[in-house]
Amino acid sequence: MNLRSIDLNLLVALDALLTERHVTKAADRVGLSQPAMSNALNRLRAMFEDELLVRTTTGMKPTPRANELAEPLRQALRQVERVMVSDAGFDASQSERTFTIRMSDILACLLLPRLAAARPANARISYNTIHLSPSLTVDALERDEIDVAVSMGLEHSASIRSETLLQDRMICLMRRHHPIKRGRLTFESFIAQEQMKVSMSPTDLRFVDDVLAERGQQRRIALNVPHWLVVPHVLKQTDLLAVMPRHLAAVLMDDGLRMEDLPFDSAPFAWMLYWHRRYDQSNANGWLRERITAVCSDLS
Incomplete structure (x- = not known):
């Protein structure tokens, strides 16, 4: 041809x-x-x-x-x-660039409002967000299908760079007037209480279910959902519990909810920023990484 x-x-x-x-x-x-x-x-x-x-x-x-x-x-x-498009002459206030960012709905809830608000005045830059599994995220970075990824614990080759954005830990969320008294969530009551779970969340599995399995225990999951948006609405109408990252809980919190510390040891974890090393010296990609880092610094 x-x-x-x-x-x-x-x-x-x-x-x-x-x-x-x-x-x-x-x-x-x-x-x-x-x-x-x-x-x-x-x-x-x-x-x-x-x-x-x-x-x-x-x-x-x-x-x-x-x-x-x-x-x-x-x-x-x-x-x-x-x-x-010349990367050397990248100007955020003039560029019409669309950046593609991998992030889950948790991270979108945390970062997108601040990231969108931090765009330069009259900017024509836009953001396209997609949600991929961990393995597909690494593949997308390698294939140059996304500019950056915000995730955690990705297993990747030396061609992928990473830096810590935000420290987090798991907590328990429930309705404000739950029968479990404030500050009285014990291991026994946690295990006995029916719970809801977000099936796509790796944090639930890694920092709660795996920890419980090591102790020969498991949660009583009464409701399994694919997304976080519905969680606070269900909790307010039921006696179900939900575990989630503390930063997300802080966004979802209102007068109808309260959070409690988990009644067992669960290791803290970090949300990470990932990009391909081909963009180490890229002005445009570097600008995007700086914006995301600044947003997370505000959350910290």
Whole structure:
């Protein structure tokens, strides 16, 4: 295939199509009309001699060739974007850069309000946040799919840098007028009480459930949910307990809730900032890391 004969704008359209898997949504994503995106898809099919996206009863599905193209295409476009935008001349007040940050909903609750508020006046910088598993987070850093990650305890190679952002520890949250008296949460009452758990939280497993398992005990989980947002609403209406990082509890706290120390030893832990060493000297990535670090310093 001769690169000189290729309209590189088609690759931008292909990335949008593979991401959205919907012609109209892909058109909106890149600012094209629906007919123009349909025309781009037809040209792409001819160029790659493959259907790329096939219409099914459940929507458009990528072909094996399209799945093969998706990751290297995204990396290539990201690198082209970096080439076109001079990092040396990065100016946060003038840049239209979109930074992609991996963080969980816990960390989004803690950091995003302050991070958004700390954007320079009239700035056109934007943030895109995604939530990935630990292993996929490391892969995304290696593949240059994200700028930085905020997480904890990631196992990674020497190509990934890290620094401590915020010290935290696990606590127990319950409704304000819970039958367990204030300051009277014992190990026995903790184990006996029904609890709710956030299934996607590694902190629950590592700093509570594993500790209890070592003592031959386990929590009575009455409710398992995938996200943190619902937790305070459930606690206020029930006698369930929930364990969570103290900094998150401080954000969720209101007059209807109270927090108690766990009645057993649970090691403190640190939220960490991760980035790839290719960006050690990057002005743009360095600016982003400084903003996140400053936000966490305020929380401390």
